Amino acid sequence: MKAALLEGPKNIRVADIPKPAAGKGVLLRVRACGICGSDMKFYNYGDRVKKFPQILGHEVAGEVVEVGSGVDSLAVGDRIALRNEVQCGRCPACLKGLENVCENIEDVIGVTIPGGLAEYMLLTEEIIEKGLANKMPEKMAYEEGALAEPLGCVVNGLEFARMEEGKSVLVIGAGPIGCMIINLARIMGASEIVVVDKNQKRLDMARPFGADHYVYGENFLDDVLGLSKGGYDVVMSACSDSKAHEKAILAAGRGGFVNLFGGIAKGLDDAVSFPNNFIHYRQCSVGGTFSQTRHHHKRALQYLAAGKIKAGEIITHKFGLDEAEKAIKTVQNQECLKVMVLP
Ligand SMILES: [Zn+2]
Ligand SMILES: [Zn+2]
Known part of the structure; x- marks a missing residue:
C-alpha cells in the first residue's frame, strides 16, 4: 500500500x-x-x-x-x-x-x-x-466524517464554557477551529458573535461563517469591548498565544466563561496572568479544554449529519x-x- x-x-x-x-x-x-x-x-x-x-x-x-x-x-x-x-x-x-x-x-x-x-x-x-x-451516519461524506474529530473538540469546548441560547460569544482566532466555533455557537443560539484575528486573510476566510463582527489586529481588547454590552458571556481563545489568552479573560462579562482552548507550544512561556479582582467581582470562570470524549465525537457526527455544519x-x-x-x-x-x- x-x-x-x-x-x-x-x-x-x-x-x-x-x-x-x-x-x-x-x-x-x-x-x-x-x-x-x-x-x-x-x-x-x-x-x-x-x-x-x-x-x-x-x-x-x-x-x-x-x-x-x-x-x-x-x-x-x-x-x-x-x-x-x-x-x-x-x-x-x-x-x-x-x-x-x-x-x-x-x-x-x-x-x-x-x-x-x-x-x-x-x-x-x-x-x-x-x-x-x-x-458514520448514512450518506455522510468521508470528508465530513473526518471533520468530526476537530469538531468534537469544539463541542467539548463550547459545552464546557456553558454555551447556551441568547449568549454573546467572542472567538479569538479565525482558523479552522475558530470557524467551527462560530458555526456551532450560532447553531447553539448565540445572540452575537465577534471574531478577532491578527491575520487578515484568515478573517476573510471566516466570512462565510457569519459572525456579526470581524475585528483585525493584535490589540483587540478595546475594540471588542466596545462592540459588547459589558463583555462577553462566552469567550473562546482558539489560539496558541498566552498574551491573547490574557486579553480573552479581560473580555469576559459578568458571569462569563472563558475557555483558554489553545495549548501553548512546548518551550514557549505559557504563563497567563490576570487581576484576581476582575474575575472575583464579575464572578467569571476561567478554564481550558483539551480534546474530546467519545460522547463529544458522537455529538459532532450528529451535528454534521444534521447538515448544519x-x-x-x-x-x-x-x-x-x-x-x-x-x-x-x-x-x-x-x-x-x-x-x-x-x-
Ligand atoms: Zn486534530
Ligand atoms: Zn485513564
Missing part, C-alpha cells in the same frame, strides 16, 4: 509498504484524513513521535475492508470516523468520564501509532474496545496522498482553513 512516511523531522516520503494484517482488529481503507495544527509539531520537531518512520494523521474517516478474529462490533463495509487518543479506562480521570484527560494516554493515532496518511490503516483491538471508532466552507483544500507534504505545508503557511488528504 501507499503511505506517507515521516522519516524524521521535516522529512516525508511517500512509499510502498506492506499492508497491515487485520489480526484481532480491523483494516480500514482510509478515505479522508484532515491535517491539524498539532500535526505541525509532529512534522517539524517529531514531538511525541516515539519512533520513525511514523504515519501522521488523526482526523480519519474510512471504510472497514477486513475484520479480524473476535471482532463483532464492526463489519466489512462499515463507514467509520475516528478520534485519536487511546485512554487507559482505569485512572481517576477516566473513571470520572474525563477520558480525554486520561493520566496514562500511551498511544495517539497518527503520533505513536500509524495514522491516516496511508491507503490502509489498522484499527487495533484496543482502538475498537476503547471506543475511538464511531460509525458548513463543511464545504471549512474544507478549503484537498490533496492526494502523493501530495501529503504539500498538504502539511499548506497548513503551515496558514493559507487555508481545513486541509484534507484523500488517500
